[in-house]
Amino acid sequence: MPRERLSVVVTRRLPEQVESRLAELFDVRLRSDDSPMTREELAEAVKSADVLVPTVTDQIDAGLIAQAGDRLKLIANYGAGVDHIDVATARQRGVLVSNTPGVLTDDTADMTIALILAVTRRIPEGLAVMQRGEWSGWAPTAFLGGRLGGRRLGILGMGRIGQAVARRAAAFGMQVHYHNRRRLRPEIEESLGATWWESLDQMVSRMDIISVNCPSTPSTFHLMNARRLKLMKPTAVIVNTSRGEVIDENALTRMLRAGEIAGAGLDVFEHGAAFNPRLRELDNVVLLPHMGSATVEGRIEMGEKVIINIKTFEDGHRPPDQVVPSML
Known part of the structure; x- marks a missing residue:
């Protein structure tokens, strides 16, 4: 039978x-x-x-x-x-x-780079002006963003996705840095052109862009807490395509509103769809509905x-x- x-x-x-x-x-x-x-x-x-x-x-x-x-x-x-x-x-x-x-590595890494570009080049702001029909023509000082080439990218979590982000960042001419529970093998580190930081605090304080690519575990909950967010340069931006709980969302919102951090690109949120509504009000924030693997x-x-x-x-x-x- x-x-x-x-x-x-x-x-x-x-x-x-x-x-x-x-x-x-x-x-x-x-x-x-x-x-x-x-x-x-x-x-x-x-x-x-x-x-x-x-x-x-x-x-x-x-x-x-x-x-x-x-x-x-x-x-x-x-x-x-x-x-x-x-x-x-x-x-x-x-x-x-x-x-x-493994199957979503490249898709999530692509979205990470998309968010970095969207925030640093102010793409949503330009899109909104076009959709409202308010654009009156090119101007030398309009929508000035920042060039990716030469910027320091700090990757928090250097697993499959973090490494895929590193490879893409290198193609844009960015300097790749990372913090991970374990340091990568020398040959992998060399192939990625990545610099390891044992101290997350020291890395965060020196980066132009922070990309969160670590999993959600008890040890990574609020890893980017208020104290650590305050270490970021006021010109720096942070993007998250991993898990929302890694960042203290309310602290991030306060600092973005106060101009203490230049911008953020978020595809995930600490409480899922019930994210801090004040984030929607900010021009320097790009919000996506958990599309990283879509x-x-x-x-x-x-x-x-x-x-x-x-x-x-x-x-x-x-x-x-x-x-x-x-x-x-």
């Missing part, structure tokens, strides 16, 4: 071809609309499914995992970051966790990794992208 297919619950709408492939392989329950699941719906899902496929908008904490039935054996996250999942509690309950690393190619590749992780697990093997607490 053919074995019973795995029961898989997907918490959000995914690209059509990913959903179709999931339906071919598994007994899958797909989301009919693109709203996040309620807490009650998530609880029902973990009680009845063999595999849960959540996203960054789902809080899979200890309380929710405690409600899981005996069937739940794998949380196959659709995304690289797993700070919304209590990996340690899942492991204690015998539930494996997997993610989708490419068709990236989303499909994420889905393919989810499917491979589930299929490998179904075949009795360790998912290739399994996440364990020691990795966090």
Whole structure:
């Protein structure tokens, strides 16, 4: 007799071809609309499914995992970051966790450079003038921004994405600096032309641009706090395409309003969509709705990794992208 297919619950709408492939392989329950699941719906899902496929908008904490039935054996996250999942509690309950690393590296690095350009060259301000029909012609002193070439870029977090940002920054003639938990191997550092700073404070105080590219962990929460933000030069800008919680958003907002920091480009926010509304009022801030990884190619590749992780697990093997607490 053919074995019973795995029961898989997907918490959000995914690209059509990913959903179709999931339906071919598994007994899958797909989301009919693109709203996040309620807490009650998530609880029902973990009680009845063999595999849960959540996203960054789902809080899979200890309380929710405690409600899981005996069937739940794998949380196959659709995304690289797993700070919304209590990996340690899942492991204690015998539930494996997997993610989708690597596929969004270039997309996120591209968006980081886009934000750096948007802030330093005042692109949104020019766009707004054009859209309002207020442009009256070229002027020598209008919309003066800054040249990227020669600027010091300080990358906070030199993993896959940080290194991809470094390669792009070098093409613009920027000087690349970085702070990381561990220093890169000399050959990697040399290939990137990157200078390592053991002291984050010292790096922050000397950079023209700070790019946040580290994951969200307990040790990186408010890593860019009020004290550290005050170390930045008043002419410096900060961009974040990683996780909002790494920056103290209220402190950043106050300093931007006071002109103590020249600008910011933010694709992520400390409290998700409930970001500080005062940020919208500032001309020196570029806000994006968590678009850093939003490419068709990236989303499909994420889905393919989810499917491979589930299929490998179904075949009795360790998912290739399994996440364990020691990795966090």
